[in-house]
Amino acid sequence: MVSEPTREQEREMYRCVVRARALDVELVRWHRQGIIPGFPPSIGHEATQIGAAAGIDATRDFVFPMYRELGIALAMGVDMLAYLGNHNSDWNGGSFDPVASHFTPIQSVVGSNGPHAVGWALGQKIDGLDGVALACIGDGGTSQGDTHEAMNFAGVWNLPVVFLVSNNQWAISVPVAKQVAGGSIAARAAGYGFPGLAVDGNDVLAVRAAVTEAVERARRGEGPTLIESKIYRRGPHATSDDPGRYRTLDDERRDAGEDPVVRYRSSVLERGVIDESFIAEVDSEAALWLEDIRTYLTTLPKRGGEELFVNVYAELTDDLVQQRAAWEESARS
């Protein structure tokens, strides 16, 4: 049985849920103001992400995110300025330190982080260490061959991996019913020889309990678990997307379910874990925190375009040599 969170832990989870939502909302605005080049908001993912972060040990375990795990990074105590500094320019460099953070750079090649997590977990096993890899995958990502290979080898080698599938019901414009045959992602775990379960991903405590149990199991050497967290992507896929082209507001009202932030606020309020003055304190601290992040992002130096051509190949291909010449030409004009 997973132990209940303490009052302090719940207050901290509430703080993170509020900050994750507030930061997401601001980041969309900052994109519209030209401060960041693009962003995939996690609106609707907050309970899953804060609950999942509460289930891991940020000093031992390692998270392999996709591009939509801002709340996990936040709740793990990742340096958010450095993390968001990457979004300002290239998403993958800057001062963000993945090793110190136990959180890899965001991964936009859908499905590729599964094998990374499995490789890291194999390393833990070979080295006799007890870290657990948390692989974050979307419903769309489960269609990728990489995800199959990752789950298969995690099962074959009995590795310490928790596959957290955030089933937000959409892969950009493709609804889950159009790419998950059989209706259950959790059920697929049976084919890989490890447990799979579905949780209400709008419930912070349910996700925390599921991830804690899966992590404990992996740490005992009992192998992987697949957790399908059922949520709804309440925002656009990314700042470049217009959901109005493939779903209506009526669809959203019908399918979105309860807002996880509102739900957790009611839950902690009703149980007396927080009161109105704590809510106000968290909100005003969040506002100051956002102002600091905005100041930091707006004062970051611009990155040089020539960085596009370094750290990819030891020697540039002919195509890239031509592209670099074209870029230099346009930069001069």
Ligand SMILES: Cc1ncc(C[n+]2csc(CCOP(=O)(O)OP(=O)(O)O)c2C)c(N)n1
């Ligand atoms: C290998 C690969 N194929 C296609 C894409 C384009 N793409 C970016 S996000 C995305 C949908 C992913 O959906 P899902 O896994 O459900 O994650 P979500 O965006 O809903 O969080 C696709 C197809 C990509 N980035 N990588």
Ligand SMILES: [Mg+2]
């Ligand atoms: Mg999805």
